[in-house]
Amino acid sequence: MKFLARGQTTRSDQGKPSPSQCRRIRRRLVDSMLRRVGPEAPWVQRHVAHCPRCQKRLAGLGKVDLALSIIKSQPHRLDLLMRANSAAMRMLNHDAREATAAKELEQARPEPCFVERCGRYRNPVTNVAACIAILFLTKAGIFSSFDKVHARGEAALKQYYTTQAGEEVAREIFGA
Amino acid sequence: MFNKAVSYDLLWDSAAFEAVDESQRWILAVMRRHGHELVTMLWRILGNEQDVCDAYQTTFLRLAHHEEGLKPKWVKAYLFRAASNTALSMLRQRIAERKALSSVVQTADDTQDVQIDINVKHLTENLRYHVAQLPEHLRNVIMLRDFGELSYAEVARIMGISVGTARVYRCKAVQLLATWMNREADQ
Numbered sequence: 153m154k155f156l157a158r159g160q161t162t163r164s165d166q167g168k169p170s171p172s173q174c175r176r177i178r179r180r181l182v183d184s185m186l187r188r189v190g191p192e193a194p195w196v197q198r199h200v201a202h203c204p205r206c207q208k209r210l211a212g213l214g215k216v217d218l219a220l221s222i223i224k225s226q227p228h229r230l231d232l233l234m235r236a237n238s239a240a241m242r243m244l245n246h247d248a249r250e251a252t253a254a255k256e257l258e259q260a261r262p263e264p265c266f267v268e269r270c271g272r273y274r275n276p277v278t279n280v281a282a283c284i285a286i287l288f289l290t291k292a293g294i295f296s297s298f299d300k301v302h303a304r305g306e307a308a309l310k311q312y313y314t315t316q317a318g319e320e321v322a323r324e325i326f327g328a
Numbered sequence: 329m330f331n332k333a334v335s336y337d338l339l340w341d342s343a344a345f346e347a348v349d350e351s352q353r354w355i356l357a358v359m360r361r362h363g364h365e366l367v368t369m370l371w372r373i374l375g376n377e378q379d380v381c382d383a384y385q386t387t388f389l390r391l392a393h394h395e396e397g398l399k400p401k402w403v404k405a406y407l408f409r410a411a412s413n414t415a416l417s418m419l420r421q422r423i424a425e426r427k428a429l430s431s432v433v434q435t436a437d438d439t440q441d442v443q444i445d446i447n448v449k450h451l452t453e454n455l456r457y458h459v460a461q462l463p464e465h466l467r468n469v470i471m472l473r474d475f476g477e478l479s480y481a482e483v484a485r486i487m488g489i490s491v492g493t494a495r496v497y498r499c500k501a502v503q504l505l506a507t508w509m510n511r512e513a514d515q
Contacts, residue, residue, distance in 0.1 A: 211510070215456065220474055224474070228367070233367050236367050242385070259365070
């Protein structure tokens with residue numbers, strides 16, 4: 153029998169846990185901590201309702217959050233990148249300015265990333281995926297359940313006819 | 329004699345400039361790769377299109393002249409640090425100009441008892457003003473993380489700190505900003 157040293161676990165014998173496991177555990181811990189001691193926790197809410205100092209602090213944090221999200225949501229004009237590129241290009245040498253890439257940069261517009269571009273297809277794709285999932289479940293689950301019910305019902309009827317009318321009659325009705 | 333010195337200086341400057349100019353094509357690739365992110369960050373810091381163009385131009389000028397035209401080891405880090413520093417100095421200059429202007433305007437407005445509404449512009453400008461006042465390490469995290477939308481890992485790498493420290497710095501920065509904004513609201 154092998155004894156474990158203090159702080160040693162059976163897990164450490166088998167190798168280190170994967171980083172994804174650690175991440176999952178960390179996330180769960182943070183979630184549970186937030187539920188217990190975060191700003192949404194009931195006892196915190198109760199305290200804040202009666203404490204002007206905490207109300208003020210929370211209002212300040214909310215103000216910062218609001219200002220940051222307003223700044224992030226304010227769009228700039230579409231041609232800003234183009235103008236900025238043109239301005240920066242003026243500082244480069246003739247060779248670089250005349251390159252094909254430079255001409256392209258002078259016409260550049262901000263383009264959404266691949267995930268954002270695919271965003272508009274998200275709803276139709278989700279709907280199609282849901283339909284396929286429903287079809288698959290119907291086919292695999294409900295139909296097989298129907299088959300089971302049918303087979304069991306037939307067996308019960310056969311058993312009934314066997315006991316009531318005899319085995320031969322039952323065999324005639326339900327086949328071999 | 330003096331004229332000669334000036335002309336030698338000019339010759340030297342132009343020679344140095346030509347040496348720097350040798351291969352600037354990599355800058356175009358950098359511009360294409362990080363231009364959009366950089367413009368977005370500058371726009372969020374400055375909130376003025378002309379200032380954004382100026383800061384962007386200065387950033388790339390610095391990049392082109394970095395160690396006599398040598399490409400920095402990590403271009404993205406250099407670019408974002410240079411851009412945020414440029415934007416910061418512009419922001420501070422703007423704040424100083426506004427302060428000077430408001431002191432003139434205030435003398436005229438004192439008698440009128442004008443009520444200032446807290447509107448969106450006031451809130452955002454207020455935040456920009458306070459961000460400019462933050463200590464350097466906290467300010468850099470806010471600029472790179474919130475305005476530049478870089479991940480904590482990237483912010484940590486750029487600043488040469490750990491990811492945890494970057495998170496702590498951001499938290500401290502937000503707390504400090506909240507305190508300052510509250511204090512201003514009280515006054």
